[in-house]
Amino acid sequence: MKIVSATQIREIDEYTINHEPVTSIDLMERAATAFSSWFMQHYSNIKRIKIVCGPGNNGGDGLVIARILYSYGYKVEVYTILPTAKTSKDFDINLQRLSSLISEQRITPNSKLPQFHTEDILIDALFGSGLNRPLAGLAADIVQAMNQAKTIIAVDIPSGLFTDTNNSKEDVIIKATQTIAFQLPKLAFMLPQNADFIGDWHLVDIGLHPTAIAQASTNYFYTHTRKAITYLKKRSKFSHKGTNGHALLIAGSYGMMGAAILSARACLRSGVGKLTLHAPKHANDLVQSNIPEALFSADDNKYLSTTEWTEDQLKSYSAIGLGPGLSIDTKILSLIHSIIEHGSSIPLIIDADGINNLSTPEGRDLLDKLPENTIITPHPKEFQKLLNRSWQNDYEKLDLLREFSVKYQVIVCLKGAHTAVALPDGSIHFNSTGNPGMATGGSGDVLTGIITALLAQKYNPAHAAIFGVYLHGLAGDIAVKEKSIYSMVASDLTDNLPKAFLEITALQTQNS
Numbered sequence: 001m002k003i004v005s006a007t008q009i010r011e012i013d014e015y016t017i018n019h020e021p022v023t024s025i026d027l028m029e030r031a032a033t034a035f036s037s038w039f040m041q042h043y044s045n046i047k048r049i050k051i052v053c054g055p056g057n058n059g060g061d062g063l064v065i066a067r068i069l070y071s072y073g074y075k076v077e078v079y080t081i082l083p084t085a086k087t088s089k090d091f092d093i094n095l096q097r098l099s100s101l102i103s104e105q106r107i108t109p110n111s112k113l114p115q116f117h118t119e120d121i122l123i124d125a126l127f128g129s130g131l132n133r134p135l136a137g138l139a140a141d142i143v144q145a146m147n148q149a150k151t152i153i154a155v156d157i158p159s160g161l162f163t164d165t166n167n168s169k170e171d172v173i174i175k176a177t178q179t180i181a182f183q184l185p186k187l188a189f190m191l192p193q194n195a196d197f198i199g200d201w202h203l204v205d206i207g208l209h210p211t212a213i214a215q216a217s218t219n220y221f222y223t224h225t226r227k228a229i230t231y232l233k234k235r236s237k238f239s240h241k242g243t244n245g246h247a248l249l250i251a252g253s254y255g256m257m258g259a260a261i262l263s264a265r266a267c268l269r270s271g272v273g274k275l276t277l278h279a280p281k282h283a284n285d286l287v288q289s290n291i292p293e294a295l296f297s298a299d300d301n302k303y304l305s306t307t308e309w310t311e312d313q314l315k316s317y318s319a320i321g322l323g324p325g326l327s328i329d330t331k332i333l334s335l336i337h338s339i340i341e342h343g344s345s346i347p348l349i350i351d352a353d354g355i356n357n358l359s360t361p362e363g364r365d366l367l368d369k370l371p372e373n374t375i376i377t378p379h380p381k382e383f384q385k386l387l388n389r390s391w392q393n394d395y396e397k398l399d400l401l402r403e404f405s406v407k408y409q410v411i412v413c414l415k416g417a418h419t420a421v422a423l424p425d426g427s428i429h430f431n432s433t434g435n436p437g438m439a440t441g442g443s444g445d446v447l448t449g450i451i452t453a454l455l456a457q458k459y460n461p462a463h464a465a466i467f468g469v470y471l472h473g474l475a476g477d478i479a480v481k482e483k484s485i486y487s488m489v490a491s492d493l494t495d496n497l498p499k500a501f502l503e504i505t506a507l508q509t510q511n512s
């Protein structure tokens with residue numbers, strides 16, 4: 001699913017109006033109806049609501065929502081906030097349509113500000129994607145007053161928040177409990193810095209013209225379920241372990257074998273034909289008893305010491321995963337060097353201490369040599385170290401992410417809520433699955449195992465990264481229903497991979 005800019009949203013709206021064709025007032029009616037259906041499903045037991053409408057089309061939506069909710073028996077109070085006399089045409093028409101049912105409370109710069117209370121349920125239809133400057137004056141005052149309420153449902157986007165550019169820390173913005181956006185997600189929704197404003201967000205379809213969406217060019221995508229399920233490869237009846245790939249996982253060290261085991265178990269649960277775990281020899285019994293399905297390749301030392309791999313040793317592997325539970329030790333750079341040299345055609349994913357080693361001055365010299373489409377999976381701190389710099393805000397972080405991925409022609413999965421997968425072509429794909437229960441030690445190791453398995457099965461690296469991240473989050477979303485965000489541990493993700501695969505295959509069947 002595309003994530004488009006505020007300008008493109010306007011263009012898509014216009015194209016829909018001209019080519020469907022549908023009048024703009026009817027498109028507004030459709031948008032407000034979609035919002036209201038969602039609202040009535042989720043707030044069926046409350047009766048009194050306050051709707052705050054601005055002067056443009058977001059405000060127009062609010063006026064239609066007021067009319068619809070009134071017709072369903074809600075007690076509706078409507079505030080129209082008019083910083084100037086200028087209003088949009090569709091606002092005017094809908095104010096007229098509402099006037100016989102409800103009288104609005106009009107607030108201009110000379111009016112006394114309304115008071116809102118903690119228990120009020122507010123609908124925020126002040127400004128939408130047409131916002132072109134930070135809120136000030138009356139608009140800012142009203143938002144501050146509205147933020148007293150505990151429950152605010154934003155129409156399309158919280159008022160005061162820009163759709164696709166940075167707000168400064170001082171900007172006054174609605175703190176919504178929920179945001180109901182029209183059809184396409186906004187870039188602002190993907191960024192941690194905006195979490196307090198957006199709350200939980202949901203999309204409602206308003207029938208925008210598919211051609212207009214197809215024609216909009218963008219670097220940003222949202223991996224929604226409909227797309228993600230297309231990535232899962234069908235398995236042939238005649239497949240055997242030889243056709244499903246042989247993964248080599250180089251992971252673990254003295255005191256950190258848990259990471260290796262988590263990664264190996266996830267790899268095996270993600271469809272790999274065979275797995276060899278290369279780890280310190282002391283872990284042999286642990287690995288053999290905990291993961292009987294894995295082959296064990298022993299390293300002579302407590303920490304990784306086998307740094308030289310020959311072409312002959314590597315040639316039987318169809319993917320290599322490297323990093324979980326290693327250590328920051330220059331030997332790891334020699335290892336990466338050796339793999340690049342002798343196994344450059346084998347798909348590679350580098351995580352955790354593998355990335356930390358690339359962040360050293362000598363490691364950075366290796367970045368240029370990473371084979372094209374190597375996958376790295378840093379969390380933000382690891383990414384900062386890798387860049388050797390920080391960022392001012394999340395938009396800058398995305399620019400740095402894209403630059404890095406394009407410059408080194410590698411795939412970067414920047415982990416977190418809505419993990420961003422940056423591809424060498426400059427595109428960034430945000431994930432739709434996952435939850436805060438996954439913010440627990442070892443979740444990242446599980447992801448490495450999953451992606452290694454997909455690479456071994458010859459998923460193209462971009463698909464392995466995007467789909468692996470999706471699958472990992474889906475397993476988390478299934479796990480959380482039973483374990484809660486508080487009690488979840490990384491193994492719960494692996495334990496729920498089978499259900500995640502079942503869910504995806506069922507959806508594939510439904511859609512075929």
Ligand SMILES: NC(=O)C1=CN([C@@H]2O[C@H](COP(=O)(O)OP(=O)(O)OC[C@H]3O[C@@H](n4cnc5c(N)ncnc54)[C@H](O)[C@@H]3O)[C@@H](O)[C@H]2O)[C@@H](O)CC1
Nearest residue numbers: 013028031056057058127128129130131132133134135156
């Ligand atoms: N036909 C359409 O274009 C549709 C638009 N829809 C709604 O329309 C919204 C966009 O509407 P508009 O483009 O009218 O814009 P808004 O309603 O977001 O803003 C209204 C106007 O306020 C002014 N403004 C911007 N920033 C301001 C600020 N900081 N202080 C004071 N005034 C400011 C601008 O001149 C802007 O045109 C969407 O978010 C969505 O809710 C939906 O009804 C779907 C259909």
Ligand SMILES: Nc1ncnc2c1ncn2[C@@H]1O[C@H](COP(=O)(O)OP(=O)(O)O)[C@@H](O)[C@H]1O
Nearest residue numbers: 379415416417434435436439441442443444445
């Ligand atoms: N709030 C969250 N919402 C969704 N996913 C999350 C959240 N927090 C963490 N995750 C996911 O959990 C994983 C954590 O990985 P990482 O930080 O490397 O942990 P570790 O090193 O302990 O394994 C990542 O895949 C990340 O995307």
Ligand SMILES: [K+]
Nearest residue numbers: 124127157159
């Ligand atoms: K709004």
